[in-house]
Amino acid sequence: MSVMLDKGDGRPVVSVTDARVSFGAVKALDGVTLEIGAGECIGLVGHNGAGKSTIVNVINGGLAPHQGAIQYGHGSGGHSINAARDAGIRCVFQELSLCPNLTIVENTRVMHRSLKGWGWRKRGAALIESKLQEIFPGHSIDCHDAVGSLTIAERQMVEIAITFCEIGSPVRLVILDEPTSSLDTRLAEQLLAYVERFVRDGGSILFISHILGEILSVSSRIVVMKDGRVVSQRPAEEFSEHGLIEAMGSVVKSREARTNVQKTSTASVLAAPPVRGRGLPFQAMKGEIVGFAGLGGHGQTDMLVGLFESRTGNWLRAGNPEVAFVAGDRAVNGTFALWSILRNLSIGILPDLSRLQTLDFTREEALGQTWKDRIGIRTPDMNNPILSLSGGNQQKVLFARALASRAPVVLMDDPMRGVDFGTKQEVYAILRREADAGRTFVWYSTEMDEVCLCDRVYVFNIGMIVAELTGDDVTEENILSASFQEAA
């Protein structure tokens, strides 16, 4: 149960005035003023690197702006992580922050220090279990499991549930930084319904997302950021999807349509038998974009990893890879956290950039410049650390790593996590061009719009492929119906 908060005192939960933050030459915040009142759901949108996570860190007390003022409506005053917590402000970060070696209950205790004393484990388990049930009814997460054993979607669910738990002090404002990026349609809908209930009861939400449909449906007010500034803020009903895209500085293009031309290629480049002898087999043809759909955690990632491992065991052929992989869980198996942006990109094709077994730095620099321009990696210098990039820009580097390789097949595990609208359109166009030139893509996505761009789609349910849809049959209705049908 959530606590009904007093909406009536009129104090904003937080006011930020003229906040400025710079990282070297990059002005991450260039004079941002923002106020969040009780019972408001603010949608925050902007391109990758617009400054959204930076304003979150300022509100959350983790980052002191170089100029400007932050005032909390409740609590003990001042500006720090503790002051923000006292004021009832909580945050679910884009880069999930749970400790993988601890159980869910132990993580709950790490986040809520007042959960202590005799029997804390039992009380913690009851609290987190009921919050998970309240937000994601029907979930199958065991609170005594170690976080490291969970899928990325389950980690996202757990972090959200822990954040909303009321232990000790009331929760007044929850900042959700791309909370649905790993959730499938059903889980995302459950979360949006919970957010609406929370706001109706007087709580406040700052909701950041690149999925404009959900921003429009859940927000009362929408704030648009561009290059460290707020460029527009209005009641949600005054925005349309086109209006939002234009305010962000992206160009509204007609959707990159599926060709609907039946692929004539009969050259199978990748195949797998039915999983454990059940369901349908998998096959991908030269030049096809094959989608994996279905509710999250139903075997899509396992199949992608299996396909990757089946084609990457031969080290003698490492210079001539058969497949490339774009990881969705970038922090765990995508980025090399201590390396530069450039090295994170070039690692995929070092043999192509080398002469006489020695890396040619000029060619490596040229590769970096090409992909920086082609996919819009926002950084003043590709030699900066990868972690200096915003989340979406890190994901672009992983894309570039795979696309820059000569691998004829690219496997993609929900790869658009955190990528902004404009870049997504660019990437869709690149995928289509490369497929037309003969490259094959196998693409698992939790976003229905993306699945519907594929030439052919396999729907997963209970660990196996239960349906194969082609051409005009690739529709949201058919995908959902196969996702929920009773598997034989």
Ligand SMILES: Nc1ncnc2c1ncn2[C@@H]1O[C@H](COP(=O)(O)OP(=O)(O)OP(=O)(O)O)[C@@H](O)[C@H]1O
């Ligand atoms: N620790 C850091 N060191 C250097 N630059 C940084 C650091 N953190 C953020 N930046 C830069 O500040 C800018 C704003 O980043 P921020 O993470 O706030 O963007 P964002 O709007 O959240 O993007 P995304 O949608 O990709 O998450 C970016 O150009 C980013 O590269």
